[in-house]
Amino acid sequence: MQGCAYIDDRYVAPEDAKISIFDWGFLHGDATYDVAHVWQGRFFRLDDHLDRFFASLARLHLDPGRTRAQVRAVMHECVRRSGLRDAYVEVLCTRGRPAPGSRDPRTCTNRFMAFAIPFIWIADPAKQARGVDLVVSDVQRIPSASVDPRTKNYHWLDFVMGLFQAYERGAETAVLVDAAGNVTEGPGFNVFALVDGVLATPAAGVLEGISRRTVIELAQAQGLPLRIGPLAAAELRRADEVFLSSTGGGVIPIARVDGVPVGGRAAGDFGPVTRRLQQDYWGLHEDPRFVETVAPA
Amino acid sequence: MQGCAYIDDRYVAPEDAKISIFDWGFLHGDATYDVAHVWQGRFFRLDDHLDRFFASLARLHLDPGRTRAQVRAVMHECVRRSGLRDAYVEVLCTRGRPAPGSRDPRTCTNRFMAFAIPFIWIADPAKQARGVDLVVSDVQRIPSASVDPRTKNYHWLDFVMGLFQAYERGAETAVLVDAAGNVTEGPGFNVFALVDGVLATPAAGVLEGISRRTVIELAQAQGLPLRIGPLAAAELRRADEVFLSSTGGGVIPIARVDGVPVGGRAAGDFGPVTRRLQQDYWGLHEDPRFVETVAPA
Numbered sequence: 001m002q003g004c005a006y007i008d009d010r011y012v013a014p015e016d017a018k019i020s021i022f023d024w025g026f027l028h029g030d031a032t033y034d035v036a037h038v039w040q041g042r043f044f045r046l047d048d049h050l051d052r053f054f055a056s057l058a059r060l061h062l063d064p065g066r067t068r069a070q071v072r073a074v075m076h077e078c079v080r081r082s083g084l085r086d087a088y089v090e091v092l093c094t095r096g097r098p099a100p101g102s103r104d105p106r107t108c109t110n111r112f113m114a115f116a117i118p119f120i121w122i123a124d125p126a127k128q129a130r131g132v133d134l135v136v137s138d139v140q141r142i143p144s145a146s147v148d149p150r151t152k153n154y155h156w157l158d159f160v161m162g163l164f165q166a167y168e169r170g171a172e173t174a175v176l177v178d179a180a181g182n183v184t185e186g187p188g189f190n191v192f193a194l195v196d197g198v199l200a201t202p203a204a205g206v207l208e209g210i211s212r213r214t215v216i217e218l219a220q221a222q223g224l225p226l227r228i229g230p231l232a233a234a235e236l237r238r239a240d241e242v243f244l245s246s247t248g249g250g251v252i253p254i255a256r257v258d259g260v261p262v263g264g265r266a267a268g269d270f271g272p273v274t275r276r277l278q279q280d281y282w283g284l285h286e287d288p289r290f291v292e293t294v295a296p297a
Numbered sequence: 298m299q300g301c302a303y304i305d306d307r308y309v310a311p312e313d314a315k316i317s318i319f320d321w322g323f324l325h326g327d328a329t330y331d332v333a334h335v336w337q338g339r340f341f342r343l344d345d346h347l348d349r350f351f352a353s354l355a356r357l358h359l360d361p362g363r364t365r366a367q368v369r370a371v372m373h374e375c376v377r378r379s380g381l382r383d384a385y386v387e388v389l390c391t392r393g394r395p396a397p398g399s400r401d402p403r404t405c406t407n408r409f410m411a412f413a414i415p416f417i418w419i420a421d422p423a424k425q426a427r428g429v430d431l432v433v434s435d436v437q438r439i440p441s442a443s444v445d446p447r448t449k450n451y452h453w454l455d456f457v458m459g460l461f462q463a464y465e466r467g468a469e470t471a472v473l474v475d476a477a478g479n480v481t482e483g484p485g486f487n488v489f490a491l492v493d494g495v496l497a498t499p500a501a502g503v504l505e506g507i508s509r510r511t512v513i514e515l516a517q518a519q520g521l522p523l524r525i526g527p528l529a530a531a532e533l534r535r536a537d538e539v540f541l542s543s544t545g546g547g548v549i550p551i552a553r554v555d556g557v558p559v560g561g562r563a564a565g566d567f568g569p570v571t572r573r574l575q576q577d578y579w580g581l582h583e584d585p586r587f588v589e590t591v592a593p594a
Contacts, residue, residue, distance in 0.1 A: 021304070021314045027451060103545075118397070118398065120400065145437040145476065147454045156325035157450055160357070
């Protein structure tokens with residue numbers, strides 16, 4: 001696997017990046033992370049990802065033992081060493097191992113890691129061109145009262161069960177619901193729907209995605225009517241346009257929801273709102289306010 | 298660290314038991330596990346733990362690539378090689394790594410691991426003798442509609458946040474609630490309360506603990522009135538006796554709930570129901586129906 005990882009204060013090949021099975025990051029999912037992407041040699045909105053990573057760390061009482069400048073430098077260095085022009089760059093911090101015989105997380109030394117690997121699409125360009133098939137799963141997203149979804153975390157079994165439901169129904173991915181049956185988010189993405197001319201996305205119980213924020217800002221700049229609040233599954237099914245937002249590909253059109261073509265369109269024929277947002281999303285990757293070039297060797 | 302681990306088809310020292318940071322078992326908490334204990338050279342209720350492990354695997358579409366007899370043999374061998382007389386023995390299966398660039402769990406090769414390490418108490422014998430200080434956290438346990446708690450899993454951030462709440466309040470551990478405010482379970486244990494002469498424990502939203510089952514069976518054999526159903530936090534606070542059940546120590550008395558002595562008793566003075574169940578629990582460790590001797594070298 002191409003790429004570069006940083007672990008135990010060293011840069012290593014991805015194959016050599018391993019953690020103890022006794023680290024609570026593994027045994028208890030006690031960790032947080034963030035993922036930024038590099039496109040054509042430039043990080044996109046890296047400051048926003050760093051803001052979120054440090055906010056997540058604080059909420060979980062985790063200390064990466066590094067300043068923001070040091071974390072940023074490690075991310076740059078991972079990409080530089082990998083030689084990748086388009087990369088998926090993750091930083092993470094685990095609780096570490098407790099003292100022998102202890103179950104007290106305060107006895108752990110937290111551990112910081114990072115890696116840069118080839119860009120991973122939520123849906124590859126071929127699939128994007130025809131649109132993704134989505135189902136509304138009846139699995140409920142882990143609620144905020146249990147685990148704060150703003151803190152990026154590895155509690156994905158609800159998503160994984162949703163994915164298996166999608167496969168059983170012949171679809172490719174799933175969005176989960178909340179206890180009231182409203183749409184929340186899916187594995188690695190937020191969801192948007194154009195309903196009666198208004199672009200809607202859930203407000204609560206979801207990750208505050210950087211791509212989600214980018215879409216919201218673009219919609220505001222375009223003067224699109226926007227509704228950030230509960231999104232009923234029924235609204236998603238009757239929407240004129242539906243798309244996902246993710247660091248893993250930006251704006252990804254949905255072709256079908258629960259087997260029904262979105263907006264009655266043919267596969268690959270997406271609506272104008274999705275098209276324009278997709279175009280503008282990639283356009284921002286040329287905007288110096290949002291990008292920073294990976295430090296050269 | 299004393300012990301023995303089994304990973305990649307080999308027995309290794311615990312220090313050498315490491316997994317790739319790219320395994321979904323880590324990056325997505327996509328794994329299940331079970332923990333049995335060995336006391337004085339004998340496994341306790343190993344068949345029940347194996348039943349639960351294979352049920353968990355099936356629910357998550359995980360294949361350990363080993364029969365039940367093989368998993369049992371690995372558990373025995375880990376203990377035998379460790380030389381431990383009292384051990385904490387975990388088996389686990391992770392999703393593994395997806396194909397490069399893929400996000401499809403069906404492309405993963407699942408991975409089976411195991412380890413035996415020195416017995417880990419929920420509360421060590423000294424703490425047990427004076428009783429544990431418990432708080433009722435306002436963190437909600439991840440609900441069954443999101444992640445099935447009968448499938449033993451590594452989604453512990455709710456528990457970890459509960460632990461930090463307990464520490465802030467000067468206590469040692471926490472029990473979480475459900476959306477209705479009823480008591481569920483804590484990090485590594487089920488909860489029992491003697492309320493108006495009835496031994497009560499939550500029915501839903503909790504792991505179906507083997508130690509919990511043992512306590513229920515003992516209570517039935519003793520003719521104790523039993524209620525398996527919703528347990529209000531207020532009932533826990535006014536209970537005559539409160540204890541935890543866990544593979545990590547059996548029946549563990551609670552001294553205080555939210556800072557108030559249980560049943561108005563002095564520290565270390567537990568009620569008769571707790572005492573008798575604790576005695577009977579350890580008595581079963583001599584009962585050939587429940588134990589099996591670790592295979593000798």
